[in-house]
Amino acid sequence: MPVEPASSGELRVGVDLGGTKIEAVVLRTGDEEPVVLARMRVATDREAGYEHIVAATAKLIADVTREAGLAELPPIGVGMPGSVTFRSADGSRSVNALVKNSNTACLNGRPFREDLRRAVGQDAIVFANDANCFALAEAEYGAARGARVVFGVILGTGVGGGVVFRDAIGARAWDGLQGIAGEWGHVVLDPSAPLPCYCGRRGCVERYLCGPAIEAAYAARAGTNLPLSDIAAARAHDPDARVVLANVVSNFGRAIGAVINVLDPDVVVLGGGVSNLALFYAEGPAAVARWTFTDELRTPIVKNALGDSAGVIGAAMLRQERSKPSLVSAAKLR
Ligand SMILES: [Zn+2]
Known part of the structure; x- marks a missing residue:
């Protein structure tokens, strides 16, 4: 029609x-x-x-x-x-x-x-x-609506992130000079960790916080494989689940704390299958506060509002601009 x-x-x-x-x-x-x-x-x-x-x-x-x-x-x-x-x-x-x-x-x-x-x-x-599309959709229509600066986080089979700024026209995804803006999943938490990442380094955030990594950490401790939802449900009575999930919260806090120290966004919005764990919202803020350079952390850490639709909606909201001012200034510097 x-x-x-x-x-x-x-x-x-x-x-x-x-x-x-x-x-x-x-x-x-x-x-x-x-x-x-x-x-x-x-x-x-x-x-x-x-x-x-x-x-x-x-x-x-x-x-x-x-x-x-x-x-x-x-x-x-x-x-x-x-x-x-x-x-x-x-x-x-x-x-x-x-x-x-x-x-x-x-x-x-x-x-x-x-x-x-x-x-x-x-x-x-x-x-x-x-991940940039996710952040853009949530900034325009979702949990980060109206915010000036949004850090969008994808916690799923991998870990991604996107930065969105709002200007007079609306929200725009910031991809950066190399197109890697927001890629906090490959910030290294521990270079000596025995956790090789596909990016070639060791101990990347992704190797601690993606779904398969959390399940592998549990399997290594408990000697049995459990899906993430079962690990979360077992937390009250299973000491291995308790330790693994405490580490998840702690690593999340350290990694997001570093992002907040650099970007100080108005809101951090989480998406992806792993973001369904309630612990990120209940315990996340205190864990993040331990690693941020402020005596009072007010940054909301919120769950996405658009679910799986954020990807296509954010893609549709991308601005059709081909020129990149940041490249002009970078060329002058060279
Ligand atoms: Zn990596």
Whole structure:
């Protein structure tokens, strides 16, 4: 059914490219709540390879636009794990941005951004890390609504983070000079820890706070494997669960304390499966306060409000600006 866009709002397509599914929405901005005119999802099917993912994403964008009754493609935002590099595998410099650090391994080293623009037939596509999209959605429509500076945290099978600032136009995700702004998951808590990280270092925050790491810590102590929800439920009567979860709170406090010392955000909003643990909200603030440079920590640590929808909504809210002032000033410095 065709839908008339509101005169106050803009139409955008948001795409969340995950490891198991690709989701797309057509979103109308400018309302109090996110107005989703159409929503579709397909399996990522990463075994089918890189070309398949490019084609499937382009088709999904065309399909969801048609589903919303639009004759033309609106501006498009795409959120996906990882970042980009201009350095090819052989060390040479690439003209196009190449995906790196994606958990969908077949994307790594490939010029996904350019290839998707070509497949869609539109240049107005912006890309961002999925944690940045999460933070942006929560800043515009969720638990961090109206905040000037938001630190969004993803605690799931990995650990990510995103920084959002609000200016006169609205909230914007800050990706940084290298595109790694907010990547607190790879801050090292203990370089001597026997916890190798896929980034090449040891003792990264991710190796303490992601779901699989917490389950592995429990298995190492207790000698049995339990899913995270069972470990949390066993806390009252299981000394191993008690120790493991106390360490989680303590490491969370130290890692978030460091972020607050640098950024001092108005709010920290948590997302991802691990963020469902009540201990982050009950015990987290006191643990964070131990590591922050203030006598009174007022930073709210809150649960996300948008759930799984934050990824696509945040992607749709990404600003379509291609120029980066920070790069200009950095070039002058060199
Ligand atoms: Zn790491």
